Amino acid sequence: MKNLPLLFCGILTALAFSLMGLVLSSYIQLGSLTQTTETLDELGNPIAGETLYPAMMPGAAQQGKAVYTDLGCVTCHTQQVRRAGYGSDVEREWGKRGTVARDYVTQGNVLLGSQRLGPDLMTIGEREDDANRHHLHLYNPKITSEGKSTMPQYSFLYQTRAVEGAVSANALQFDADSDYAPAAGYEVVPTQRAEALVEYLLSLKLNYSLPEAQISE
């Protein structure tokens, strides 16, 4: 082999070009995406004075996102709605429209997910807006899914303690005949991590249009 260095240079160049192609083409397509208004003016610019979307996530929800990441919820749940005609997400009412790249531009790390052992959560804050139901489900998924859920329990995010005086304002509210309710004189209260996680779930909404992805009523 006389030209070994040349061969290596060739291989390196081929790899470098293809990598550059991948990085650059994505950057050109998506790198300049920013928040924008739901529709654009005649010149294609955001309309002055209108709200920009996607909105920034509130601080408490940001903390909850860290809990979601820690606990690995992303292994079973996606956060991406396929547009009508590409699967049945819209028919299942997981979103009124498909998601597009711009929906994620305000997020530091994006939790798209790749497996759906459970339902997509992109719009869970719209589908279930009752914080108590979310807490009951996390405390024991069988409570809200009629005894049948395969989702793990996150009961370690809750504390069962004796009621001192009045029942705490944030204690979980079980149905009167629930098999999962704590013994009389006890209450189940969410820890700060559980509160933040539910704030995050409630914040997950896709209730706005974007110029490239309109909600068609």
Ligand code: HEC
């Ligand atoms: C082992 C897989 C698995 C993991 C891990 C998991 N889930 Fe689930 N999840 C499911 C399944 C299956 C369902 C559907 C049954 C049910 O509602 O309990 C579900 C349902 C849900 C629902 C209700 C969705 C709806 O459309 O009503 C929410 C909210 C949810 N999960 C949140 C979470 C959060 C938050 C975490 C992390 C703390 C998590 N899940 C971790 C499997 C999982």
